[in-house]
Amino acid sequence: MTAAVQTLWAELIVGTLVDAGVATCVVSPGSRSTPLVAALAADGRLELPTIIDERAAAFFALGIARATGVPVAMVCTSGSAAAHYLPAIVEAGEAGVPLIAITANRPPELQHCGASQTIDQLGLYGSFVRAAYDLGAPVGSALALRAVRRTIVQAVAMARGPRPGPVHVDVPLRKPLEPASPSTDDERGLADVVRELRRRPIHAHEPRLVAAPAGISALAAAIAAEPRGIVIAGAMPPTFDGEAVLALAARAGYPVLAEAGSQLRRPRDGVVAVDHFALVDLGARVPDLAPKLVLQLGAEPVAAGWSALASVDRWVLADHAWRDPDSSATGMLVGDIRATCERLCELIAARDDRGYASAWRDVEARMAGAVERALVAHPRSEGAAMRAALDVLPANALVQIGNSLPIRVVDHVSRASAHVVIAQRGAAGIDGLIASAAGATYRGAPVLLVLGDVSFAHDLGGLLAARAAKTPLAILVLDNGGGRIFGGLPIAKAATPTTFERFFVTEPHVDPVAVATALGIRAVAATSPAAVAAAVADALTHTGPTVIHAVVSPTGARDLRLTALELGATHG
Ligand SMILES: Cc1ncc(C[n+]2csc(CCOP(=O)(O)OP(=O)(O)O)c2C)c(N)n1
C-alpha cells in the first residue's frame, strides 16, 4: 500500500457514494479521516456541512435523511468520536432512517496495543445498524478496488431498504494520510481501474417489502363485513404519502383518527377526520363509537387511551417492522403501506352506510369546539403558544415537534393542514432535537421546531449545529420550568416535592435567549400567544436559526386538557 493507493481508495469511496445517490455528507474534524475528507473536498459534488460535535453531526444527518428520505453519509475520525454517533443511530435504526456512518480507524497493526485514539470500532453500533462493513486497510489490487466500490454500493442499498436504516462502514487508514498522486506504473494502472469502475453505471435498486396477497385479501374481507371500523395512525415518516390510506378510509367509510405526526391530518373529501381522539375515551364511555375493526399504522400512538382497543379485531399495517406493543393485534401486514391500501381499495366496494362515521363526526366537532374554548381559557399554556406558532406558518413549512408534552399537546391544538409534521418517535428521546430540526432545513422549506425547556437544554450542542441551517429555522422553547410531563405520573404524588423537583422535574435554569445570543444566534422572548405568533412570523423571514423563548404555566398542558375534557363532556 502506498499513499497514492490510499488516495485512490478514498476517492473511490467518495465517488461511489455520489454514484449511489448520496448528496450530503456531514463532516466532523479529525486527522485519521484526512484521506476521506480530502476526497470529499476534491470531488466537489456533495454538500459538506461541517459540525464539530459528532453527536450533533449525526442528529443533523438524521434530520436531513428523515426529511428528504435520501441516505445521508457522515464521516468522523477514530476513537470516541465514532461513539458519539450512537444516539442518532439508535433513533435512525428504530425509525427507519437511512444513514451511512463512515468512521476512520487505525489499521490492524495499531489495534489492541494502546495506540492513541484507538478503540475497537467493529460492532460499535450493535444491532442498531442494518449492516456493518469493515473495509480493511487499503490494498493495491484491482479486486480490492472493485470490492470497495461494491461494498459502498451495498451499504447505500442496505440503508435504503427493504428495511431502511443506518449502516456502518469502518475505514482503516495509514499514515501518511495526506493525498498523493500516482507516480509508478502500478499506481497509474490502479488509477485506470478506478476510472473504469466509475464509468460503469450502478443498478442497485433496493428490494421493497410488499404485504402478502393472502393477508391483504383477508383484511379486505374483514373490512367488507364490518361497517364499524376506524383507521388510527401514529407518527409516520415526513416523506410518507398518506393519500392511499385516506382513499381507503373514504371507500370503507371509516373515520381516520390521525395524530399530527401521521401526515394524515389533512382535509380530504369523503373522510371523517377525528383529530381530537386523544381527548375521546376510546373505551366504554361512548358506546356509539366503539369500533369492531381497527386498522392501525405508524408508531405507537402517544394517546394512552388507544390500548382500550386491545380487545377489538385490530390489523396493523406496518411498513417494514412488526408493530404491536400491546401484543394484541389480530393481523399484521408488513409491507409498503401505500401499496397495501391501493390493493385494498381495489378489493372492497365503496360503502354507502355512513352512520358510524357520522357519530364520530359529531364527537369530533364537539371536542374541537371544546379545545378552542379551553385555549381561550388558558393563554399561558403550551397549547396556546403552539397554536399561535402553527397558525402563522406558510403551507410549505415543516413542523418538528419535540417529545414529552409537546408531542401530546400538538394533537390537541394542530388543525388539519398541509404541514408535514416530523416527530422523533423511533426511540422517543428528547435528544438531538435542535440538530435534527436544523438538518430538516435541507428539504428546502422553513422549519418550526417546538420543544420543551429540558429538551432544549439537552441539545445545547445542537444549537451550535443549528447555525448550519439552510432555511429559516424557528426554535420555539416552551418553558414550563422543567420536565412537566412527570407531573402527570404517579411519582409526582409518591415522592416528596423536593425529591420530585430534584430528580424528575430537573428545571435547567438556562436562559435560552442568553445562550443563543452568546452563540451569535438571533433570539427573542415571547410573553403571550400573540408575541409568539409575531416572533415565529419574523423568524421565518430570516435564513438560519432564531430561538423564541416562551415561558408558560407549569400546569398549562394539564389545565388545557382537563378544561377541554370538561367542556367537551358538558357542552354538547
Ligand atoms: C435522551 C432522553 N433522556 C431522557 C428522557 C426521559 N424524559 C422524558 S420526558 C423528559 C423531560 C422533558 O422535559 P421538557 O423538554 O421540558 O418537556 P415537558 O415535559 O416540560 O413538556 C425526560 C427527561 C428521554 N425521553 N430521552
Ligand SMILES: [Mg+2]
Ligand atoms: Mg418543560
